[in-house]
Amino acid sequence: MVEVLRRARTVSAGDFLRERDGLDPMFLEQLQREDYRHRTAIDVGTGSGRVVWVVAPRAHRVVGVDNDPKRLMEARGYAAVRGFNRVDFVLGDAEKEAWSAFQSEPFDFVFAHLFMSEPVVYRAARHIRAGGKIVLCALHPDHWQETGRESRHSFREEEIADLLEENGFELEFLGVDRTTIECADLLEAERTLGPNVVRRWVEDGRWEGLADSFRRGTRTITHAYVVAKGRRRVVGAVGV
Numbered sequence: 001m002v003e004v005l006r007r008a009r010t011v012s013a014g015d016f017l018r019e020r021d022g023l024d025p026m027f028l029e030q031l032q033r034e035d036y037r038h039r040t041a042i043d044v045g046t047g048s049g050r051v052v053w054v055v056a057p058r059a060h061r062v063v064g065v066d067n068d069p070k071r072l073m074e075a076r077g078y079a080a081v082r083g084f085n086r087v088d089f090v091l092g093d094a095e096k097e098a099w100s101a102f103q104s105e106p107f108d109f110v111f112a113h114l115f116m117s118e119p120v121v122y123r124a125a126r127h128i129r130a131g132g133k134i135v136l137c138a139l140h141p142d143h144w145q146e147t148g149r150e151s152r153h154s155f156r157e158e159e160i161a162d163l164l165e166e167n168g169f170e171l172e173f174l175g176v177d178r179t180t181i182e183c184a185d186l187l188e189a190e191r192t193l194g195p196n197v198v199r200r201w202v203e204d205g206r207w208e209g210l211a212d213s214f215r216r217g218t219r220t221i222t223h224a225y226v227v228a229k230g231r232r233r234v235v236g237a238v239g240v
Contacts (some may be wrong), residue, residue, distance in 0.1 A: 010182060013183045024026065040062070041107060045114070059086070060086060063088050064088070099168075108134060111136070133172070139154040140176055
């Protein structure tokens with residue numbers, strides 16, 4: 001396995017809020033290191049297209065796939081404003097549907113930013129050309145560790161490495177990107193998390209876990225991600 005690159009930084013809640021809606025910096029670095037000329041790419045779980053906007057100016061064609069019609073409408077509108085004419089946004093479930101529905105030919109690149117699962121890697125391996133690459137960013141179990149609960153969608157770095165290897169990818173990069181956000185109090189933590197997360201945490205009990213952490217004196221919120229890049233060794237069966 002390649003050596004794991006580990007980064008850690010501490011920021012104030014105010015500084016974090018100014019960058020909250022951006023891509024993970026380590027993931028962005030890996031995206032920007034690739035040559036997309038004459039290449040086609042798919043961004044699964046694209047949302048409003050944050051990954052697409054990074055790649056589209058340099059790629060032959062980019063397909064963004066999501067199962068949320070509202071987010072796709074936003075992405076299409078932005079593509080029209082920016083004049084991107086080699087970008088398609090497709091309604092679909094990248095975990096359950098054969099990717100041949102999105103493009104008949106194999107892709108050169110697969111991107112998965114915070115849309116990570118075993119089915120995603122499985123399908124990526126079966127619709128990417130030999131030598132094509134997957135670049136992904138997933139939650140690490142330390143993400144939001146102050147709540148006392150791991151996300152059921154989180155992966156440890158060795159789990160990501162094994163998953164890529166098992167599906168025929170040669171690992172080129174593996175990293176853990178950690179940001180510790182310092183909050184003065186729970187009110188600032190609430191602003192940092194945003195209303196949707198807070199509402200969900202109140203319902204599932206995580207908010208009480210965070211409140212307990214603050215009462216004990218740990219007034220931080222941890223963001224932690226696993227970033228990986230793999231090259232496909234052998235082309236699998238297209239359309240599975």
